[in-house]
Amino acid sequence: GIVLELLKEAMASKLGDTKGFLIDGYPQELKDAEEFESKIGEAKLVFCLDCSAETMSSRLLLRGQSSQGSDSTEATEGRIESYCQASKPLIAYYESKTQLCKVDAEGTQEDVFLEMCKTIDSFLK
Numbered sequence: 222g223i224v225l226e227l228l229k230e231a232m233a234s235k236l237g238d239t240k241g242f243l244i245d246g247y248p249q250e251l252k253d254a255e256e257f258e259s260k261i262g263e264a265k266l267v268f269c270l271d272c273s274a275e276t277m278s279s280r281l282l283l284r285g286q287s288s289q290g291s292d293s294t295e296a297t298e299g300r301i302e303s304y305c306q307a308s309k310p311l312i313a314y315y316e317s318k319t320q321l322c323k324v325d326a327e328g329t330q331e332d333v334f335l336e337m338c339k340t341i342d343s344f345l346k
Contacts, residue, residue, distance in 0.1 A: 269323045
């Protein structure tokens with residue numbers, strides 16, 4: 222509830238200045254998506270950055286090294302498994318509404334960013 226209220230306030234304060242909002246990492250669960258839709262509105266486009274568990278693991282381990290995190294390989298695998306389980310119903314929800322855009326996230330950060338930019342540009346046209 223708190224995250225949703227903060228999002229709502231931030232979005233309302235910028236409504237006149239933008240064509241839309243890119244919200245990273247939210248919703249994380251189906252109940253969050255449903256609550257967002259009922260309190261703020263329906264998302265027009267939802268990205269799913271699609272990559273293998275191996276790619277996720279190597280990126281999380283790299284991020285942990287750079288931030289001096291202490292996640293072990295086992296802890297990282299557990300986080301990925303939890304994420305995948307929580308994401309499945311969310312992905313199905315947005316697929317059924319035809320709002321989901323899967324982006325191949327196996328490439329570099331730059332490649333993924335450019336793919337997302339192209340999708341957003343064509344959506345706004």
